[in-house]
Amino acid sequence: MRNEMTIEFLSVSENESLARVAVASFVSQINPTMEELTDIKTVVSEAVTNAIIHGYQEKVDQKVRLMCSIDGGEIEITIQDEGEGIEDVEMAREPLYTSKPEWERSGMGFTIMENFMDHVEITSGPGEGTTIHMKKQLTSTKALCN
């Protein structure tokens, strides 16, 4: 079965939990384990938080777009902003790197996304916004695909 959804919301931090709940409830259709569900909620939270604080520098009148699809046991999530973009994507991916140490950021966002998902692709450039595309195959369906 294939299914997909798109939601768009303002860049206010209240919507971080909305994004997590929306994706968790959407992917529940294909019965992820509790651990997989936590992983997915965590990476959505990381990517949406990045869009709000880094992409839009906490401006609250901008748009964040979230797309999610399920196909068999594979989940694809795309989180997109039209904010300032990332100058050096490789540096941003480094564990513990943060552009905002004064904000008490842990610098673990991309590391968490890479560990909790099978595939993470970042498309970004200065002034071009950021798109994060992530994929994960659920373990319960992995055996069937091999």
Next chain:
Amino acid sequence: MSLHVDFIVKENVLLVRLEGELDHHEASRLREAWQQELANNNVGHVIVNLEKLTFMDSSGLGVMLGRYKEVQASGSEMVICSISPEVRRLFDLSGMFKIVKLVDNETFALEMLGVAS
């Protein structure tokens, strides 16, 4: 679901009980309240009880690390207890327990810091 925080002072220990979800939206409010409690009370050590914390992301790690640094700088200890498997995955990934002590429950944590129950 939002975050609910209880601060309790036991002798020279500040006990912080977190309930709900800790993300970027909740992180700054938690940091301010926590720093205020540390400033207002004559406490040294901190115990963070995560028993009822159902979700945390890297913004939460940032707050924990920030308080750990402050507590450590004042020569005291910070101990985390009662963590759920879901939240633990994030702490393990970040290597947090290489620097912050983790114990099973609040009673052990209080004993460890020399508070009589």
